[in-house]
Structures are given as structure tokens and as C-alpha cells.
Amino acid sequence: MNFKNCHSASAIKRNVVFEFDTGRKTKPIPKRKNKKVMEERKCLECGEPLRGRADQKFCNDLCRNAYNNKKLGKSSKYIRKINRILRTNHSILKDLNTENKTTIPSKKLEKENFNFNYHTHYYKTRNGKVYFFCYDQGYLKLDSNRYLLVKKEDI
Structure with a gap:
């Protein structure tokens, strides 16, 4: 095989590249004119x-978590409180509600410090009774001192 030294001073000065196996000169590789400067x-x-x-935004997990916690800020504090x-x-x-339907005294x-002001949804029957739900668990006020607890099966 005929190998020529492509690192010779004359080849570098003239910006010429030699092919190793043939020894022929090839055209120099042009330099990019519109090279993006990496910020x-x-x-x-x-x-x-x-x-x-290239798409990295944070140097480590601590910075990522701190940034996202600051970003969520006060609005997520309110949501966390309600949740x-x-x-x-x-x-x-x-x-x-140990069974799927239980009657208990309101006391x-x-x-247990149940907060009646917060529920996820309600269901109004044809009779006009309103069941309030916290996710799948619900309650209906029967009278001033009794509640009916129910569990919604179909979601």
C-alpha cells in the first residue's frame, strides 16, 4: 500500500488532503461561512x-426542583390546601362507611373534623335529594342529626 504523510508541512500549508491508498490530491474541504456560534x-x-x-435547562435535580417549586408558588399552595x-x-x-351504605349520627x-364546605361533586336524584361526594365516597343529610354514607361504584 502506498501511504503518504498527510501531516507534512507542505500539505498543511496548502490546505491539501491526500488520499491514503492512491496518493492523489483531493480538493480542500471548504470552511463553513455560516457557522452558528454556540451561546x-x-x-x-x-x-x-x-x-x-443541547436542550438541558438545569445543572442538576436540586436546581430543577427549586425552579419548579418557585414557579408553582402560591397558586399551588392553595391547591395543595384544598386537596x-x-x-x-x-x-x-x-x-x-365500612359497608357500601351506612347511616351515622352527625356528631x-x-x-372527626369533617369539612362540609369541600366536596368534589354532587348528585341530585329525581326526588330532589342531593348527595355530596368526595371522590367515590358520598353522604346525604337525612335529618338534623343523621347522615347516610354511600360509596359510588361506577366511575
């Missing part, structure tokens, strides 16, 4: 320079 990317949270993937109340109400109804719900 330095910085972490959205701490401002540190990023290394790695906590709904989960508590659901848990109370589920614990008291039991009050004792």
Missing part, C-alpha cells in the same frame, strides 16, 4: 454554565 447556556435557577445536552381537605374528608367517609362526622 453559553446557563442554568435557569443558579446561572451556572451548562455542559452536555388536603378533600383527602381528609374522603378518608373520614371511607373509615366510617361522628363533626368529631
Whole structure:
């Protein structure tokens, strides 16, 4: 095989490339004119320079979590508060409704700190009775001191 040294000073000066097996000269590879200048990317949270993937936004998981927690901020705090109340109400109804249909005194719900102001949805029957639900657990006020607890099966 006929190998020529492509790193010789004359080849570099003239910007000529040799093919190894034939020894023929080939055209020089033109340099790009519209080369994109890569801007330095910085972490959205701490401002540190990023290394790695082109679509990377954060330098680590701590910065990503901190950024997203700040972004969600106060509005998600309100939502978390309501979801906590709904989960508590659901848990109370589920614990008291051991069967799929149970009648209990209203003092039991009050004792468990059930919050009657929060529910996920309601169901109005043809008779005009209104069942309030926290997810799949519901209740109907029968009279001033009794509630009917039910579980909705079909979702």
C-alpha cells in the first residue's frame, strides 16, 4: 500500500488532503461561512454554565426542583390546601362507611373534623335529594342529626 504523510508541512500549508491508498490530491474541504456560534447556556435557577445536552435547562435535580417549586408558588399552595381537605374528608367517609351504605349520627362526622364546605361533586336524584361526594365516597343529610354514607361504584 502506498501511504503518504498527510501531516507534512507542505500539505498543511496548502490546505491539501491526500488520499491514503492512491496518493492523489483531493480538493480542500471548504470552511463553513455560516457557522452558528454556540451561546453559553446557563442554568435557569443558579446561572451556572451548562455542559452536555443541547436542550438541558438545569445543572442538576436540586436546581430543577427549586425552579419548579418557585414557579408553582402560591397558586399551588392553595391547591395543595384544598386537596388536603378533600383527602381528609374522603378518608373520614371511607373509615366510617365500612359497608357500601351506612347511616351515622352527625356528631361522628363533626368529631372527626369533617369539612362540609369541600366536596368534589354532587348528585341530585329525581326526588330532589342531593348527595355530596368526595371522590367515590358520598353522604346525604337525612335529618338534623343523621347522615347516610354511600360509596359510588361506577366511575
